[in-house]
Amino acid sequence: MQKKKTIITLSIIMLFSLSWYAKAQTKQTMQSRIQSMAKETNPEKNVVSLHSIIRDFKLDTVNNAEDIDVLKGQVAISFLKAGAFLKFEVYLGLMSNKFNQTSYLNLAVGELLEGKINLDYAKVLAQRTVELYDSYKDDPSARPGSFPLEDWTRFMRMAAYPYYETYAEILHANGEDKTALFFEEKALKGIDLEDAMPSSVSLYTALLASQGQEDKAYEILLKMASVGKSSLNMSLQLRKLCVKKMGSDRTSVFLDSIQRNINNTYKVELAKKMMVNLEAPDFSLSDLSGKYVTLAGLKGKVVVLDFWATWCQPCIASMPAMEKISKAHPEVVFLFVATGENGKDAVKRIASYVKKTKFPVHVLMDIPLKGNQKLFQVACAYKVDGIPTKIVIDKKGKLRFSTKGYSSDAELINELEAMIAIASE
Structure with missing residues (x-):
């Protein structure tokens, strides 16, 4: 479901950018409270939050219309997640801006698709999304007065992609490929x-x-x-x-x-x-069974370290590619260093993920620093400043490559294939 998460993220970025343009001086504390609403599982509590934020920040329906739409959208999505579709419709209908409505409609479809919940309703919402978007995309009056025309035009082009793509995906899931192709081509229009x-x-x-x-x-x-x-x-x-x-x-x-x-x-x-020639820091970490693994004990083998976490979506998205390349190279030692996993239940949480997915095979538990529980020993030793990060170490214990992030299976596999080949020479 990585594509769906990416499309949802794109919709959120566009939505909050719209609100930001409309009210650039919005306080960070209000943004943090909106983020808390996104994490809340009880929709009724979000209703309370909606009214308290409007009251606390003295939001009015004219000057703060975009911010209020975001609050209503968060409430709508929380009702959708709880299965209260009628209340989702109510709060969606209370939003004043059509662009915001289409964004939250699309987010709703993403939630239903990801959870494989009520796909018939998801299809209805996806169709409404594109129909609503088509109704105003060329209407000058739909643009908020505070939004520059050039930026609004760019936003409309960006919006076409997730809206049409989501509809195409659900049509394909329902076996309606002819119509799905029509909307997928609309989604990709103008894109290399x-x-x-x-x-x-x-x-x-x-x-x-x-x-x-x-x-x-x-x-x-x-x-x-x-x-x-x-x-x-x-x-x-x-x-x-x-x-x-x-x-x-x-x-x-x-x-x-x-x-x-x-x-x-x-x-x-x-x-x-990208190639370097540095001494790879040694480490001693336990795996999920309590057995300790050291880098020194792996001399003579090419080692790939994958720094990851269960909460890191790009890390999880990269796992199928990592599984494929690790199976293609049994001569290479692949170690998946779980870092940034706080709490007493960290090992249990990771073990549960591994049991469910059957991958990764060899997980090591990074250790929080004594002075700062937010930092982890091996991640710090390897200067990891973001995950996923892949480290490739040659047979002599030299760090040869470090690569951060994940964009696609193909790029990851091709990069690691080349890195492993060089480290094996």
Whole structure:
């Protein structure tokens, strides 16, 4: 569901940016209270918060309309999460700005899709989202007076993507691929596919293939593979189409040659830009069974450290790619260092995640610093300032590469493949 989380995040960014433009002087304390509403599971408490924030910050319906819309939207979503769809509709209807309504409609669809809850209702909401958006996207009167025209135009272009894409996704889930393709093409209009989210390209090519446009899907998938931007799903789609065109044996040779070219390109680029030669700090950490692992004990092997946490969505999103590459390299030691996990139940929480997902296989528990429980020993030793972070250590115990963040399966796999190859030399 990484794509859905990304689209939800994009909608939130646009929504809060709109509110920020409308009332740039909004106090940070009010923003923190709105964030608390997003975490609250009891919608009735959010109703109380809505009124108390309006009262405490003296918000009025003219000068603070955008802020009040955000508050009402938070209440609406909390009712939706609680399954109270009628009250969700009530608070959605109380919002004064159509743009805000479409944003929260789209957020609602995302919540239902992610939880696989009442997909029929999700489809209705997704259709309402695009219909409402289409009704005002070219209407000058829909733009708030405090919002510059140039920025409003940009926002409208940005909004088209998550709205149409969400509708296309749920239509596809319901087997309505012809209509889904129509809206997916509207979502991707004006976007270079190489710059689009891999999951969007994957959906687009799957829809093309389902509608008898396999040649077009093949060309897109081949191009994405050739530039190293093919996701796991896209790779599977490409292999399937290649087999139909040239048979299994020729497909394997063909795709392997593409991957070798990508690996060679990555090796050259990484060697130029990212390779270092530092002594990797030693450590001694326990795994989930209480057994201690030291870096010194792994001399002679290439080691990959993956700094992650159960609360880190990009970390979790990268796990399928990490599982694939770890299985492809049994000669490499992959250690998943759980860091930033506070509380007495940290081990239990991580063990529960591993049991549920069957991955990662070898987890180590980072240790909080005595003077500052928010900092962790090994993460600090390796200067990790954000997760996920991957560290590649060669057979001599030298730190050769450090890479932070996650953008796509393809980029992660291609980078690590090249890093491992260099560290193994």
